[in-house]
Amino acid sequence: MSTRGRSISPKPLQDADVDMENSGNDDKKCKVVVVNGLSRNVVQSHLQTIFAFYGEIVKIDLPLFLKSGQNRGKAALEFTDAASAQKAASHMNGGQLDGLVVKVELSDLPIRTRSRS
Numbered sequence: 001m002s003t004r005g006r007s008i009s010p011k012p013l014q015d016a017d018v019d020m021e022n023s024g025n026d027d028k029k030c031k032v033v034v035v036n037g038l039s040r041n042v043v044q045s046h047l048q049t050i051f052a053f054y055g056e057i058v059k060i061d062l063p064l065f066l067k068s069g070q071n072r073g074k075a076a077l078e079f080t081d082a083a084s085a086q087k088a089a090s091h092m093n094g095g096q097l098d099g100l101v102v103k104v105e106l107s108d109l110p111i112r113t114r115s116r117s
Contacts, residue, residue, distance in 0.1 A: 029082050029108065030082055030086070030106040030107060031079050032110065033077045033106060033107070034104070035047070035074060035075045035092070035097075035102050036073065036074045037101060038073050038074060038097060038098070039098040039099065040070040040071060042062075042097060043071070046097075047060055047062065050097065051077055054079070055080060055081060055083070055085070057079055059077070059078040059111050060076070062075045085106060086106065
């Protein structure tokens with residue numbers, strides 16, 4: 001029989017341990033919003049029209065399939081300021097776009113630039 005004892009189970013989280021306002025990452029400076037779960041019919045102008053309500057959009061990255069030209073179901077939008085991105089993420093997460101429920105998250109990663117190759 002082993003001389004090692006059982007490991008101690010972690011204590012359950014209390015309400016005081018969880019900070020819902022600051023959930024680990026610093027969302028205050030994030031200007032990029034990532035939208036997942038888009039239908040194949042959504043185009044860049046749809047995203048511009050819908051998300052411009054929350055603030056000025058600098059750049060939209062909507063990856064497309066080469067053969068069909070349809071989007072890949074996700075997009076990244078860069079706002080001019082972090083407050084607009086925060087507002088867009090909080091209002092649109094779980095909302096519907098073209099009949100599908102979308103997941104909207106903040107990202108601190110910059111939007112990719114197109115290569116010339």
